[in-house]
Amino acid sequence: MTETTKPMLWTGRVLSALFVLFMLFDIGIKLSGLPIVDETMAALGWPSGWGMPLAILELALLVLYLIPRTALLGAVLLTGLFGATVATHLRVGNPLFSHVLFGVYLALFAWGGLWLRDASLRPVFPLKR
Structure with a gap:
């Protein structure tokens, strides 16, 4: 599975686009300076x-x-950041599937999109039949 088919390429692009759009939204909220950002950050410690x-x-x-x-x-470093978010939400006792694992969901979108778009990653992370 080392060649990239058109459906794989487009699925990868869509996953990556959804990931990027969410990240831009998150970055925009934090850059906006809204009080809710500080309140949420305080609740997380x-x-x-x-x-x-x-x-x-x-x-x-x-x-x-x-x-x-x-x-x-970028994917490796973002995964580290998402690991920190998982630890933060776990530490404060947030719900597992909606909060704690959200960083894992983001990492799956980021890596899934990259894996589907980039054939050179498939030998490193192979799918076994």
Whole structure:
């Protein structure tokens, strides 16, 4: 399964686009400076004012993900960020499927889109029959 078919390519593009759109929405909310950002961050145990730095970090990693030459690095670093979100939600006792695992869902979209679009990843992450 090392060649990329048209359906695989387009499915990968759609998954990646959905992932990117969600990330842009999340970054936009954090950059907006709305009070709800600080309230939500406080509920998760983060100090006030950390929404902006996190948004800048997310944007930098998203740019890496969007550039074909650095997409793999972007995906790896974003996965680390999502791991931190899982740990944060787990630590404060949020619901498992809606909050704790949301970072895992995002990582699956990011990696799934990349895997379907980039044939060079398939030998590294093969699907066995």
